[in-house]
Amino acid sequence: MITRRLALGAAGALAVLPVRPRPAAAQGAPQAGARPAPLDIAKFDRPGEGSVNSFILAGERSCVILDCQRTRVEARHVVSLARGTGLPVEAIFLSHEHPDHIAGLETVAAAFPDAPILAGATTRDWIAANRAQLIPFLKSVLGPAAPDSVPLPTRVVRPGEVLTLADSEWRVDQIGPCEAGGMTLLHNERHDTLFAADLFDNRFTPWLVDGTTGAWIAEIERNLPRYGDVGTALVGHGAAGPARPMMQDTLGYLRFFREAVRRELPAPGNASGAVPAEGRARIRAALAERYPGYPQVVPLPTLLDMNVDAVARELRG
Numbered sequence: 001m002i003t004r005r006l007a008l009g010a011a012g013a014l015a016v017l018p019v020r021p022r023p024a025a026a027q028g029a030p031q032a033g034a035r036p037a038p039l040d041i042a043k044f045d046r047p048g049e050g051s052v053n054s055f056i057l058a059g060e061r062s063c064v065i066l067d068c069q070r071t072r073v074e075a076r077h078v079v080s081l082a083r084g085t086g087l088p089v090e091a092i093f094l095s096h097e098h099p100d101h102i103a104g105l106e107t108v109a110a111a112f113p114d115a116p117i118l119a120g121a122t123t124r125d126w127i128a129a130n131r132a133q134l135i136p137f138l139k140s141v142l143g144p145a146a147p148d149s150v151p152l153p154t155r156v157v158r159p160g161e162v163l164t165l166a167d168s169e170w171r172v173d174q175i176g177p178c179e180a181g182g183m184t185l186l187h188n189e190r191h192d193t194l195f196a197a198d199l200f201d202n203r204f205t206p207w208l209v210d211g212t213t214g215a216w217i218a219e220i221e222r223n224l225p226r227y228g229d230v231g232t233a234l235v236g237h238g239a240a241g242p243a244r245p246m247m248q249d250t251l252g253y254l255r256f257f258r259e260a261v262r263r264e265l266p267a268p269g270n271a272s273g274a275v276p277a278e279g280r281a282r283i284r285a286a287l288a289e290r291y292p293g294y295p296q297v298v299p300l301p302t303l304l305d306m307n308v309d310a311v312a313r314e315l316r317g
């Protein structure tokens with residue numbers, strides 16, 4: 001169960017990350033005299049277990065909100081942060097379908113009713129198919145901090161599309177399945193910045209319950225040559241930073257977790273097929289030693305067991 005304290009949280013953490021554009025000469029095809037428009041990025045996250053990031057991209061004339069938090073309370077902090085820029089909110093963008101990124105959308109969209117809600121097709125379709133069941137579930141775990149609805153995205157963004165957001169250009173990349181059924185990334189080459197969402201995280205215990213760790217590993221491997229040198233990766237969980245060490249850490253965690261579960265799988269023919277209690281204890285100890293202090297992406301005390309069960313099912317095929 002998500003406790004009320006964990007679900008509601010106590011404090012917001014705000015950090016402003018100035019993003020320095022790379023010198024034009026380093027980008028291959030400099031245009032004489034062309035300078036990228038200034039871009040500032042602010043991050044909101046409620047610290048602790050279940051911490052998740054939203055970002056405000058602030059340009060010269062407008063700003064954009066990336067992801068909307070899990071609860072109304074957290075979403076109101078995102079609204080305040082966007083208002084604090086003094087700029088009109090030109091769009092709200094959703095990276096993927098998981099509730100910690102979309103459940104606050106109702107609050108954010110109500111505060112900025114003229115802003116289009118942008119999302120990839122997988123996110124839009126998931127919300128359309130699942131939002132009726134999602135609300136009672138969120139109410140049961142989050143209580144009054146849960147939303148009454150999840151609005152539908154109003155504009156589906158397409159892979160390869162170039163969007164002008166906060167006065168600069170962002171290329172849409174649609175990937176997945178990986179951590180979720182789909183993941184929509186935004187890459188800004190001029191500012192050497194990638195909104196990576198949950199393709200990788202910064203030293204968090206991830207959500208493996210979608211049961212697609214094999215596909216997830218393949219997506220990170222496929223994207224390492226493309227995004228490994230990015231200087232500022234905006235991740236869904238943890239601090240922003242250079243992409244490569246975070247990609248390699250998430251990759252290592254996923255491989256380590258799969259091997260740890262593989263060693264503890266019961267022999268074929270075992271009736272339940274579930275990893276026994278002693279095996280779970282060994283997996284837990286191995287993770288605590290190799291990845292100490294990694295907070296969880298969701299504040300569920302049962303997350304590790306859910307991850308073990310999901311990966312065991314995935315490995316058994």
Ligand SMILES: [Zn+2]
Nearest residue numbers: 098100198236
């Ligand atoms: Zn997440």
